[in-house]
Amino acid sequence: MPKKQPFKKITNRELDIMQLLWNAEKPLIASEIAALKPDLTINTVQAVLRKLLKQGYIEIAEIVYSGTVLTRSYRPLISEQDFGADQLLETFRSFPDLSISRLVAGLLNENISLEEITELETILEKQKENLKNQSPEKETH
DSSP states (O other): OOOOOOOOOOOHHHHHHHHHHHHOSSOEEHHHHHHHSTTSOHHHHHHHHHHHHHHTSEEEEEEEEETTEEEEEEEESSOHHHHHHHHHHHHHHTOTTOOHHHHHHHHHTSOOOHHHHHHHHHHHHHHHHHHHHSOOOOOOO
């Protein structure tokens, strides 16, 4: 299985807009995003949306009317969970002496539910099976 490419780092402003899109119940247009985050101008929102679109984090959901004008609405292409996990892993990789087991042990000190523990056990079992099913590389001389 090929290793997936990590998501690119994004700015705090880009993250703000992504969080608004993740939390929205429907795709949002630029003016709705600006209204939800009053410290952003419509021009800034539009510039950030163009960048997120180019990076492949969002897509144009549909063309809708805003009053009498047609405008684009946007939705995320990546989930908040996938993005957050990816960013955490990228940070983890910057500490080469930190083991995965130590990282997981640290995370388990946080509030974790029985359901989450069961999910982790399932993931670990699947990974064990994958490793068992991989045939060892044979050396050729």
